[in-house]
Amino acid sequence: MFDEKDLILEARHVTRRFPSAGGRELVACNDVNLKMYKGKTLGLVGESGCGKSTFMRFLVWLDRPSEGEIWYRGKDITKIKGKELWQMRQHVQMVFQDPSTSFNPKMKIRDIVCEPLLNFGRIKPSEKNAKARELLELVELPGDFADRYPHNMSGGQRQRVAIARALALEPEIIVMDEATSALDVSVQETIIELITKLQREKQITIGFICHNLGLIQSFGHQIAVMYLGNIVEVMPGEGMADICCHPYSKALLDAVFDTKMDFSKKIEPIKGEPPSPLDVPAGCPFADRCPHCMEVCRETRPILRELEPGHEVACHLFEGRGTA
Ligand SMILES: Nc1ncnc2c1ncn2[C@@H]1O[C@H](COP(=O)(O)OP(=O)(O)OP(=O)(O)O)[C@@H](O)[C@H]1O
Ligand SMILES: [Mg+2]
Incomplete structure (x- = not known):
């Protein structure tokens, strides 16, 4: 799907635990494995609180993971300090949702x-x-x-x-955390056009955090869907609507069509609320809300498996299919 020689950043088994009241732990990112490629956009989508910002903040050294590695320019950037860190900061920049608070x-x-x-x-x-x-x-x-x-x-x-x-x-990489979410739709479109034009001209790699799967599929080369700290599906942006198969990704897509008022299509809203991040179920984190939940889903956490090159899914429905 992507040429491995263009791989510029790789997160391996990245986990972030936050201490919480009563000696409990909140796992904001759980064993996240993601790759970023030169000149391409990785879109990270999911509901509020699923861990998108927590992950992207590692790339700009606003935080460090509790476990795992992030490889960039031949270094595990979660370990670097001092002058080396100062030098490295030049290559990765960030754009926040509301610049009036960062200026x-x-x-x-x-x-x-x-x-x-x-x-x-x-x-x-x-x-x-x-x-x-x-x-x-x-x-x-x-x-x-x-x-x-x-x-x-x-x-x-x-x-x-x-x-x-x-x-x-x-910079080589720009991380954008909901960078267009506060803007009205037409302004959002012009900003996205600008970002994609600059990306083509300068071969910038972009990490784009977004709630809206419909928006990110229009320009993201690679889309990662996150649920309660877990990556549940990674797929190419192009043709995403046809190949996306995790029940949570499909539910997110349905929510997009809902806002576009396509009344010819049956809308299946996501049932229930996500469980508390302090109480993530032992099996699949989406089990309680999934219309296809099986016994195994309550017992065993599904792992991310490759269905075809560039498309990985963590769901028991697809176990035994694909290349892994
Ligand atoms: N410094 C912190 N201490 C404790 N908990 C934290 C901290 N930072 C984030 N969290 C928790 O980690 C989880 C993930 O938060 P995060 O900000 O990454 O979510 P998000 O996907 O970016 O959400 P949103 O779309 O609302 O920005 C949340 O439950 C949040 O409360
Ligand atoms: Mg966030």
Whole structure:
């Protein structure tokens, strides 16, 4: 499916446990194995609280896993520190959902977009004006926006500034955590067009967190579906609707068609609420809500198996099928 020579980042058996009241543990990520490829987008989808941000935060060193490894540029980046970490940070950047909370409101856009370059000594203060204009033009904003403050811009424009800032160091990987979720649908579309255009031009690898499977399938090359800290399905974005087979992924897709008001289609809402992350069932985490639940699903946790190249699913319904 993807060429293994283009593999640039690999998460192996990544688990994150958070201590909780009464000596209990919350497992936000459970044995996550994911790969990211050069110039491609990995979309991570799932309901609120399933562990998407917890996983992506490891890639930008906002947190470290309790167990597991993440290999990038020949290193396990969960272990690096000091100068090595400082150097590595240049290659992976992040765009958050709401840039107004990550920007200093007292800084002009010029200073916001050039800050990473100054921090890493890549430009001199005298080069700031020209560089800011260049970066703003890259995200299709007028160069004279450099003189504005973040509150003098619309949400879509601020998100373009956040992308310009993330691009400043010419990173290999950009992690976007719900980067378009707060924007209205038409602005969301233009931002996604911009991201995909820049990705093609610069061969950037993107990790895109999203609730909406319908949105991510429109531009994600690889989609990973997460449920209660577990990856339950990984599949190519192209043709995803035809091959997606985990009952949870299918339920997420149904929810997408629901919002598009396709009344000709029978809508099967996901039954029930996800169990508490402190009380994940011993077997399949989706068992209680699954319309196809069997006895084995309550007893044994299904593992991710390859059905065909690029398509893996963790579900007892598909045991014995595929290549693994
Ligand atoms: N620092 C922390 N300490 C304790 N629990 C945490 C911490 N960070 C996250 N969690 C818990 O881990 C689980 C996963 O959280 P996470 O933020 O990764 O979810 P998410 O999929 O990004 O959700 P959303 O879509 O709402 O952003 C949640 O149950 C959350 O409460
Ligand atoms: Mg999140």
